[in-house]
Amino acid sequence: MPARHPAVTRAEDGTVQITEPIAGPAFTRAVLDVAGAVLTWPVLGPTGLPAAEIHDVAQAQQWLWAVYGERTAAAVDAVASGAPEAAAEPMAPEQPTALAESAARLAFGHWTARWWPASHLDGIPALEPGALGLELAALTHECQQLLDEAGEVEGRELLEEHLAALAPLVRWWQSGASPRRLGGVLRLIDDAADGLGLGGEEIGRLRSALEQDDGPSGTPLDLADLFVRQGEFALAAGSARPATGRVIARGVGTNNWCRYPPGFVDAAEDAVTWTVYALGAGRWIEVEVVAGGTAPVGGGRLAAEVSVERVHLAAEVHVDGGPPSRVPLARRDDVWTGRANLDIRASTTPSVEVGVLLPGFDPGPGADDRAAREAVRALARRRLGEAAAPHDGEAAQSGPFLAEILAAAAVEEDF
Known part of the structure; x- marks a missing residue:
């Protein structure tokens, strides 16, 4: 029998909450602004279904049932209408829905863009922004049922800002040595560009490659050189010291x-x-x-x-x-x-x-919270280790981000 979801409650300010708010420093939470609500997942623990703070129940109903199930959507309606909270005890879906999994991945992707602990001193490489930005644009398109107008604008900005990264991603895909997910990401980008009316040279080349799809080129590809890598830190000497101090x-x-x-x-x-x-x-x-x-x-x-x-x-x-x-x-x-x-x-x-x-x-x-920062560093190192392993058979919503795979390849080359 499925486990019961924590009761839906109404806060003093009128917002409706699903589960208790997730505690901890901001850098331990993955957050996604969606239509009528904010969804939050813990970064350092099991993810599962997100906590939700709903400020516009009518707007949120466009996606609530697809993330939490119909009983939760009904319970949110009931609590917002003033029904006793004890009467609103929804049951969580037995398995996370496809939209819930995509939303969790999108939220975590935004977390990596904001909080990834890139450090020369700690040996944690930065993530390639173009690869990450385009994968987030693809996920944003995949999660459009969740989003309001502001979220759709953000997806367009991500795509437009990182169009230059399309060419190396297409080369990677055509090499036949890319993770299975990359093809899906490129098709989502094509769909998003079509829906937004975006064109140009980069999109044209992408569409040509997708239409041909004539199998791997067999051309050897060095992932560490696929994108122009940022120069190594050349740590400057400290500020000038006083001669007699x-x-x-x-x-x-x-x-x-x-x-x-x-x-x-x-x-x-x-x-x-x-x-x-x-x-x-x-x-x-x-x-x-x-x-x-x-x-x-x-x-x-x-x-x-x-x-x-x-x-x-x-x-x-x-x-x-x-x-x-x-x-x-x-x-x-x-x-x-x-x-x-x-x-x-x-x-x-x-x-x-x-x-x-x-x-x-x-x-x-x-x-x-130094302990939480250390836990985030450990998470990044673990994910980089997983990114260095074979990943051809991974599911669409599991496994490392493309940018993590590229970062892991750079680490292997350096060490």
Whole structure:
């Protein structure tokens, strides 16, 4: 007998919830904005059906039955109409529906675009943004029943932004050495482009390749060179040291991923370092932050927030438990650096805490969950290991993303 789904409830603000909200830092949750609701899955645990926060029940009814089943859709209607919650105990489907599986994969794909812990220091490669962006565009098209107008616009932006990645993906598919899913992704992209009225050289070549479909070319293909790889980090030397200053304290700062946009800081725990110098009675601190090498996938709100021209990172410095002061950071090669004077007594060795943030983007200090960050790194390494294994027979909604397979190939080449 199928297990009962947790009761559908109505919150004080009038939203209808399916299951309890998922707890934990933002980077441990995969989130998908859909028509009339927000769906959430845990990244570090079993996925299954998502938690839902429904703010427009009428709009959500276009997909509720296809994700949770008809009894859940009816229960949501009942609770929204004021029926007692005890009367609304739906039963979950025995197996996740196709739409539920596609939605979970799309949500996780958006999670990788935002939270993948790319780090030169930790040896976790960045994901190829073009391959990831096009697979997300394909999944968005596959999940169009779930989406409102804003979601459809996001799918178009993903496709338009990453059209240049189509040619290498087609080459990969034609080589005969690609995962089975790639053909389906390319056909979904073709369908999406057709529905959106998109054309151009890239789409034309894609359609020609799909129409011919005359089997593998047999041409050897080096996945590590399929896309133009980002140059290796050439970590710059630290900021210029004062010739006569002496070091009186140094340490590693806090690297809280939630306090800056994705891709601008290396995700390693020891990416933020600081040194306090003394010269006579003067004291100052110098902060170095290893820069990241990626930018988020897709356009829209997040891309606007992380525009390189508008990014001015800062270090937040606490000395001896006092109020924070901000040290502006400037990027030089692959390191963000900054320097500021400290108002401390010459006879003391200061206790210093340093973090990095983007003013205006930063949601506030919040909980600094190092254990959760370590779990995310372990997840990324596990997925890269799985991506390096054969994957020809995988199902459409399982297995690694195309970008993960490419990243795993790059790791194998480097090591």
